Amino acid sequence: MKTLLLTKTEVDQLIKMPDVIEAVEEAYKTFSSKQVVQPGYIGIALPDHRGEIDFKLGYSRVNEIISMKAHSGGFTDNPQKYDVPNSMGTVLLFDGNSGTLICVMDGSLITGLRTGAAGAVSARALARKNSRSVSCIGTGNQARMQIRALVEVMKIDEIHAWSRTPDKRTQFKTEIEQEFGINVTIATSKKDAVEQADILVTTTRGKGDVIDASWVKPGTHIVAIGTDAPGKQEFDPEIFRTARTVVDSVSQCCEKGETSHALEHNIITRDGIHAEIGEILLGHKSGRESEDEITLFDSTGMAIQDNTTANRIYQNAINRNIGSFFTFFE
Amino acid sequence: MKTLLLTKTEVDQLIKMPDVIEAVEEAYKTFSSKQVVQPGYIGIALPDHRGEIDFKLGYSRVNEIISMKAHSGGFTDNPQKYDVPNSMGTVLLFDGNSGTLICVMDGSLITGLRTGAAGAVSARALARKNSRSVSCIGTGNQARMQIRALVEVMKIDEIHAWSRTPDKRTQFKTEIEQEFGINVTIATSKKDAVEQADILVTTTRGKGDVIDASWVKPGTHIVAIGTDAPGKQEFDPEIFRTARTVVDSVSQCCEKGETSHALEHNIITRDGIHAEIGEILLGHKSGRESEDEITLFDSTGMAIQDNTTANRIYQNAINRNIGSFFTFFE
Numbered sequence: 001m002k003t004l005l006l007t008k009t010e011v012d013q014l015i016k017m018p019d020v021i022e023a024v025e026e027a028y029k030t031f032s033s034k035q036v037v038q039p040g041y042i043g044i045a046l047p048d049h050r051g052e053i054d055f056k057l058g059y060s061r062v063n064e065i066i067s068m069k070a071h072s073g074g075f076t077d078n079p080q081k082y083d084v085p086n087s088m089g090t091v092l093l094f095d096g097n098s099g100t101l102i103c104v105m106d107g108s109l110i111t112g113l114r115t116g117a118a119g120a121v122s123a124r125a126l127a128r129k130n131s132r133s134v135s136c137i138g139t140g141n142q143a144r145m146q147i148r149a150l151v152e153v154m155k156i157d158e159i160h161a162w163s164r165t166p167d168k169r170t171q172f173k174t175e176i177e178q179e180f181g182i183n184v185t186i187a188t189s190k191k192d193a194v195e196q197a198d199i200l201v202t203t204t205r206g207k208g209d210v211i212d213a214s215w216v217k218p219g220t221h222i223v224a225i226g227t228d229a230p231g232k233q234e235f236d237p238e239i240f241r242t243a244r245t246v247v248d249s250v251s252q253c254c255e256k257g258e259t260s261h262a263l264e265h266n267i268i269t270r271d272g273i274h275a276e277i278g279e280i281l282l283g284h285k286s287g288r289e290s291e292d293e294i295t296l297f298d299s300t301g302m303a304i305q306d307n308t309t310a311n312r313i314y315q316n317a318i319n320r321n322i323g324s325f326f327t328f329f330e
Numbered sequence: 331m332k333t334l335l336l337t338k339t340e341v342d343q344l345i346k347m348p349d350v351i352e353a354v355e356e357a358y359k360t361f362s363s364k365q366v367v368q369p370g371y372i373g374i375a376l377p378d379h380r381g382e383i384d385f386k387l388g389y390s391r392v393n394e395i396i397s398m399k400a401h402s403g404g405f406t407d408n409p410q411k412y413d414v415p416n417s418m419g420t421v422l423l424f425d426g427n428s429g430t431l432i433c434v435m436d437g438s439l440i441t442g443l444r445t446g447a448a449g450a451v452s453a454r455a456l457a458r459k460n461s462r463s464v465s466c467i468g469t470g471n472q473a474r475m476q477i478r479a480l481v482e483v484m485k486i487d488e489i490h491a492w493s494r495t496p497d498k499r500t501q502f503k504t505e506i507e508q509e510f511g512i513n514v515t516i517a518t519s520k521k522d523a524v525e526q527a528d529i530l531v532t533t534t535r536g537k538g539d540v541i542d543a544s545w546v547k548p549g550t551h552i553v554a555i556g557t558d559a560p561g562k563q564e565f566d567p568e569i570f571r572t573a574r575t576v577v578d579s580v581s582q583c584c585e586k587g588e589t590s591h592a593l594e595h596n597i598i599t600r601d602g603i604h605a606e607i608g609e610i611l612l613g614h615k616s617g618r619e620s621e622d623e624i625t626l627f628d629s630t631g632m633a634i635q636d637n638t639t640a641n642r643i644y645q646n647a648i649n650r651n652i653g654s655f656f657t658f659f660e
Binding site for chain 1: 434
């Protein structure tokens with residue numbers, strides 16, 4: 001038995017955003033075709049070390065791959081004390097036909113990439129075709145990933161950015177303008193940023209003030225990324241009264257997504273969710289129905305996105321003969 | 331960051347049964363000291379391939395290691411169709427201080443070894459000191475593992491063996507006599523085997539006829555291995571009325587161990603469980619109290635046994651400079 005080992009550098013070489021966007025579309029379609037087994041994730045908290053490791057499993061009956069992603073986060077002392085990053089990841093891939101371990105790859109890059117791609121997939125399916133202006137609430141790594149993915153599916157003329165931390169806004173402006181040559185305007189307020197948006201991307205930690213529903217102009221497409229766990233919230237749930245709500249997973253979004261707050265406040269019922277994004281991609285449900293309507297994509301992140309993305313990396317490695325094989329047993 | 335890779339051959343070289351027995355004792359003590367985090371395992375069923383992969387996680391606050399064991403089973407077509415075994419395993423070890431992946435090892439051997447060691451740990455703690463005769467109900471691989479471990483903690487003069495399949499009995503006799511030079515008598519019936527036992531080891535799939543409580547002679551120590559999932563049963567639950575019941579984990583044994591049947595039939599209550607084996611090893615609870623009493627150890631298997639055993643393998647590898655390091659990222 002041979003297992004392919006892929007370093008972070010190799011993974012980086014093997015996967016480009018257009019591939020990730022395709023992989024995430026595949027994930028959503030497979031999920032909404034009921035071809036996915038995706039048990040609840042397991043988190044092991046390490047409060048003494050201010051860290052946590054999460055384990056997420058996904059099986060696709062279409063590609064016959066089982067993925068296991070271990071992802072650590074927190075561990076604030078890591079750089080100084082151990083000379084390793086705060087957050088690390090490892091992905092294992094098993095062949096579902098035989099249970100064989102076919103690949104061990106560094107998994108530090110996958111979560112960021114597939115979450116970025118999620119926004120672009122939703123924008124391609126739901127945003128107005130003439131969308132040109134993107135507003136980012138939150139200016140961290142994931143905001144950069146969202147831009148990296150959006151430029152693959154649309155032409156962005158301008159970006160408006162807002163963050164609670166002035167330094168981060170400035171850094172974001174400098175870096176994004178340099179990387180993409182797109183003009184970034186630092187908004188004068190959160191409201192100001194929201195009002196400028198054709199596409200509104202929220203990637204905060206979901207702990208700040210919420211976005212007022214009245215700020216969102218007709219025709220906006222919202223990519224709601226930051227709320228992926230109980231206790232997080234980025235929007236006044238009133239937005240759900242008018243928006244066409246699309247989710248990655250009905251069950252996850254009702255439990256821990258932005259949608260959960262709308263349910264809790266009885267603003268919508270579960271039936272008020274228009275569709276899973278996979279149903280739209282499969283053509284089973286409609287997408288945007290007018291230029292004026294607000295569409296909202298609630299993304300909580302699914303193990304199957306890791307599965308299809310990692311499998312794409314693995315297939316590219318095999319095709320391009322990159323990586324090293326290791327024989328765990330004869 | 332460097333991760334140690336260990337092949338099956340290296341793992342085999344690096345761990346001998348006395349080490350596993352120590353590791354399992356450490357696991358039980360750590361567990362009963364409440365220093366273990368051990369979430370419910372996740373199983374992914376692959377009915378189309380007649381297989382399953384289970385993922386078991388354990389964290390010890392004492393050794394600061396998080397272990398993840400992936401274990402496949404079933405996959406009956408594997409040898410012919412894919413030239414790989416039916417059952418395979420992989421273990422990952424993470425440093426709990428930083429979340430760093432420190433080791434990837436083949437995990438095919440660990441489950442068998444640590445389950446074998448469990449019986450020996452219980453026998454050392456609970457069997458009569460003058461025990462000389464072991465009876466095996468079930469003669470598969472795990473029965474062999476139990477003998478391999480028991481010979482490390484006691485002198486076995488004779489073994490009586492019973493299996494439903496005549497061929498397997500004969501094969502067991504031949505192999506055990508050759509490996510250990512201990513005389514193996516094939517019992518004339520299950521009852522006959524049970525009646526001869528100082529130590530009674532049951533390792534069937536828990537699907538056959540149960541062992542009658544009246545067959546078990548006073549002073550016997552029972553190692554009940556086969557019942558580790560709902561639907562399995564090896565004993566008439568009446569045995570719990572007289573036996574001193576010791577479990578690996580109260581919660582697991584009440585849910586899916588031999589003990590679950592005694593609870594279900596109201597033969598004992600949860601309070602009727604004398605102790606967890608770890609509590610006895612720690613000296614917090616008594617062990618056997620007379621030569622005449624029957625002691626019963628109900629083993630369902632815990633992730634923390636994989637953790638301490640795999641960590642022992644890892645430590646031995648570091649000390650003996652065995653294995654190859656791989657740099658997943660700089």
